[in-house]
Amino acid sequence: MALQQAKVFVEDLQRGMFVSRLDRPWTRTPFALQGFYIRDLEEIRQLQKYCRYVYVDVVKTVGDVGVKLRKLTRDASAASGSNVAPSRGTPRRIPVAINCKPVQVKHDSYAPPEPVRKEAAKARQLHDRIIQGMQEVMVQLKTDRPLPTAQVSQTVTQMVDSVLRSPDAFSWLARVREKDEHTYSHSVRASVWAVVFGRHIGLRRQELVQLGIATLLKDVGKLFLADTVLKAEKRDPREELEYRKFVDYSVKLLSADPNVDPQVLTIVQCHKEQHDGSGYPRGLRGGQIPVLARMCGIVTFYDEATNPRGVEFPLPPSRAVGQLYELRNSAFQEQLVVEFIQSIGLYPTGTQVELSTGEIAVVVEQSHKRRLKPKVMLVTDRNKTLLEKPRLFDMAADDDRKQAIVDKGKKSLAEVGLITITQDLDPSRYPQISVAKVRDQYLYEQRLPAFIARFIPSR
Template sequence: MLKKINVSQITVGMYLKEFCGSWMEHPFWRSSFVITDPKDIESIFSSSIKEVWIDTSKGLDVPTGGSAISEAEADAQIDAELERAAEQTRDVAPVSAAEEFERAARICAQSKRAVISMFEEARMGNAVDAGNAMQVVEEISDSVARNPGALISLARLKTADDYTYMHSVAVCAMMVALAKQLGLDEKQTRLAGIAGLMHDLGKAAMPNDVLNKPGKLTDGEFAIIKGHPQAGYELLLTGTNVDPVTLDVCLHHHEKVDGSGYPKGLKGDQISLMAKMGAVCDVYDAITSNRPYKAGWDPAESMRRMAEWTNGHFDARVFQAFVKSLGIYPIGSLVKLSSGYLAVVVEQTGKSLTMPLVKVFYSTQSELRITPRIVDLSLAGTNEKILSREDPSKWNFPDLKELWSGLLGS
């Protein structure tokens, strides 16, 4: 029987059925599990969750007993609570990137914790419930709906230690944005997001010393890492609520249209649309992220290089839609303007892929910083235009991320 209790009543041995509140308020990937570690209770105490549902038929009851209700009645109450929470928190009204950055940063942090928990479950041999990914994907999808570039650009800012986890968050967000750009319906867009979030689950089965090696992999080590799509596929086969789209993207996101990819060497139409989408999103985040053995490429430079690989690596239609979803000069790109000023891209204007909103902050003529100012390159009468991409490593501006995000310590 199910019973709602205050978090102060939780003890080791209880079967926790559901948290009362949004997943953003608690630190766990899943909600149905037996509490075996006192640290889990401490984590619940430190969150804003005040009540939980327990199942007394699968774990300990509260010492004082109390009233319990049938599972059907409890499920109805839980569904109603989740629906109310969703109605209270769901907000998809379009906003500027500047307005979305702070909220997107919170979603990134919570999503990373959820993915870490998911990987830990997989490492312990526990079946992964893909249904638990839904709330994570909805939060990410809502952020993308409010502003396509904010969360995606923040998710690119990752350390070597959290690369694997934040990579999953970033690919999820880009899959959602790309699905919208391709005109996929809401159900398919949601499935694309879940597939993106879980596409690299197989890395949970990879040796940590190889996965986190701070240097270039040997041929033998690379052969091991190339086994992660198959490993993830097999992990998902033992899971619950796993859609065929998630299985497909997990297994085939390293396939290339010319047949040179892995693990199956599929080519052209043998690769599904979702897997082709996964391939583009996976590569972009990988090459723009800092890794132990190399610095990430500038977003605009990454787009240029990926365009050169389109014939052999990516599906042309999918890649073109990807560029439209992020821009030729994605948020965070460092550019030189025709006036000689340097600027960083802070927003896409929607009018032209080559005319984003930029923040001008440096004069190459005087070699001095200037008071930052926003310029909309798409406005009629604007004389400025982008002259070239610039390599941030050559200029070494320590506050470049702060300039485009407005977030301290980003």
């Protein structure tokens, strides 16, 4: 069997590597997942604090570094004369090459995000207008009146500009489900994730608008499906064929409007195609699927995974990310899967998390360069008792303060006790925690900034 892992010293780690083993037990580190992609410099920094070397899965590693690792291991295997045949009775799997060029990514295309509270009020107003626009779309579909696509396009354009200023402001609105699920729809959430994703990889503003509009309107054809087909938990083959017609219905409806951008139609038509050709309606594969349609497919899957129909609470992001990752290079292009996970972070805004101290918190704002160290609102003590007043805790700032103490030689790393996120939590586990209330307190209450300025947790 060919070598699948490479021992890599932490000084040589790079983004895109898949860490499959450490040089010590996982439980003695802050890493919650037993196997993960290195997405940013902060994760490398954390590995350097806890390990001397790690083992990297050369097959799962992506990008140029993956190509180099696989070549090195093949050369090493050939030099050692290793040529082990598969065991008797085991079928030999012949991989089928999927023609798909890497997507050009420019992570620094836009300025660093502004503080989320600066953009929050504008984002909320825009979000309400988007919901109103979608309500009008559904009403006018039922009455055979022209779709208000011009108004929808204008509002999405404003949303794109808002996301370019501060992705977290709209991410909050995508993470928290309101009680009226009829108006807070999957399409609105998916559209937000699509624009956040596009900002991350450096799409041009026009492409962001096209992607946002297409993701928002991609499901309008579902209005013509019977409820028994649309809401069925499991569909028989006949029902599945009927369900898949919604894509053609959506394209037909939108193409009747001369104001709809042809690129939007292309995204809608291809967003259910899959990387290995198993999608619909045309069975396109790999590079045959437009990049923006591939991205639309990923955010559609992610939102459906985190917000499954008929479930009261959304699923924790790590579970949805795990499901998405399992579909890399089958349903979705692996490079884009990794980039999407990087764009939302392992702990997106609005996620309930448990800290290494035992306290429970809600992620309220991302640290742009250090995704594993966001700002969180502490909502319980270490005994899981609700606090009377949630307290803000800036994990990156706390890390920097403690690192400075270590650098001065006053204390060791073990003595200062760096605080980490140990896991994200299923919202149903602590239903007494209102994420929406935390959001409103952090984003919209005028008295909060002064309150936060006074609070620096003593650790």
